[in-house]
Amino acid sequence: MKQHLLNLSLSELAAHFDTWGEPRYRAEQVALWTLRKGAKSFEEMTDLPRTLRSRLNNEFTITSPPALDTQTAHDNSTTKVLLDLGKGEAIETVRMDYDPDSNRIEGRSTICVSTQAGCAIGCIFCATGQQGFTRNLTAAEIVAQVLYFTRERPITNVVFMGMGEPLANYDAMLRAIRWLVDEQGFNIRQRGITVSTVGLIRPIERLAKEQLQIGLTISLHAPDDELRRYLIPNAGNVTINALLETGTKYQQATKRRITYAYALLEGVNDKPEQARTLAKTLRGRPIHVNLIPYNPTAGDNLRRPKPDRVLAFLREMRIAGINTTVREERGIEIAAACGQLRTDMLDNSQTT
């Protein structure tokens, strides 16, 4: 089978051209065509010699997974696409647009990408986790999700918050990130990229050493280890303290502030005293907490807290001096929020 070109890095591609006796700048030309000019075949790359085009075509492919379905929120701010990976597998990608606001903050377009089909961590509140793990995505499959949307509007931010645990698919994730931030790739600002992880210590340490300035979100969800292990069954025996220490190391290495995500579940982890315990644990660290009121996913008996409960939790955190926000909901009517992907879409025939 032919190899997907985007599974190679730019320098690997250049090295490959070298073995063909081709100048290295050909790699940049091919990257430009594939990522920025939307070429669907090597044949379209008209500034490459014809012989090179057919040689590339014999060895590589640049095809993207086709869309099976798309849904768009009524205000057009959010679009979700279901991409067909073949063999009955599909993944979701979401685009969220933020138009220039009254403070003239420039318009943003954020893509939420998936890194695995399913997820082995099995968080009890997560539709992907409940689905189980099928396979890792390739770098090309991750890049293809961004590529799908760049055809419509320039992308300013990419968040690794779709299906799967990015740090459990480290190599493909990193290759995809390099294509996103490379000047000859999508050329997205490093600060516009955020990886969200359930908290795998070794890979976080590794990411800290990659000389990248990308943001890191660590999913915490509980003020104590026992509750955390109940909510996140298969993440190993990592303690909250070990996670915070690792987060601090990442911050020191990258100069990027860590965000801790906390999904709020009614009666489970949303009590004011739990907020106080959490605040105490986090005190003294220059971090940010993002509260995510639970998005109800089918087939379980968890509930989203009422708005006043969310506000009470937020207030406790702020009184204790912890920098905390509540995640803005986007495109809720199509359940497009990251972390609640696919399952509902397959049962829902409402299509645009």
Ligand code: SAH
């Ligand atoms: N595996 C990574 C990234 C994907 S999930 C991680 O867990 O961090 C992205 C975010 O969505 C995580 O913070 C996750 O906890 C959250 N999430 C998943 N399902 C959710 C749900 N039903 N409601 C609210 N947040 C959810």
Ligand code: SF4
């Ligand atoms: Fe996996 Fe993240 Fe879902 Fe947990 S929340 S099951 S780690 S995708």
